Amino acid sequence: MDNSIQASFLSEKFRQTTKSLLGNCRSKSGATKEDFETLRDRKIPTTKTGLCLMDCLFEGAGIMENGKFIRSGMVNSLTAAMKGDEAKIAKLNELGKVCEKELDYKQFPECQTGKKILECLARNGEKYGLEFVNTKTDK
Secondary structure, eight states, rough: OOOHHHHHHHHHHHHHHHHHHHHHHHHTTTOOHHHHHHHHTTTTSSSSSHHHHHHHHHHHHHETTTTTOOHHHHHHHHGGTTOOOHHHHHHHHHHHHHHHEEEEEEETTTHHHHHHHHHHHHHHHHGTTOOOOOOOOOO
16 A cells, blocks of 8 residues: 555544544533534633543543543644654653643543643643643634
C-alpha cells in the first residue's frame, strides 16, 4: 500500500473511530448540542453533562484511564495536532510531565478529572508555547 493510500485509509479509520466515540460519549453523558459547542470552541464545560462528555472523550482517547491522567496517552493522542513538529512534540511531553506531577495520579470526583487535566494543560501550556483552552470571550 503506498503512503498516500495508507494515509487516506488511516484518516478514514480515525474519522470513523472518532464519530463512534462521539456518539457513545453523547449517549453515556447525556450531552447537549451546547456541550459539544463548548468543546468545539475549546472552552472548559461548566455543565455536568459537558464535564462527563469531556471525561468520556478523554477516556476514549487514552488521556485518562479509570479517572486518572495518563501522560503517555495525552502525548500519543495530541501528537497528530503537532503536525510532525518534533520541538512541539517534545514540549508536549514536558508539559505532560508537569501535569502528571501536579495531578499525581489523584482520583477526582465523577466527571471532574477531564476538567482538572484541561485546567493543568491550559495553566501550564503557555510556558511551552501550547494553547489548549480558548480564553477569549466572544459575546
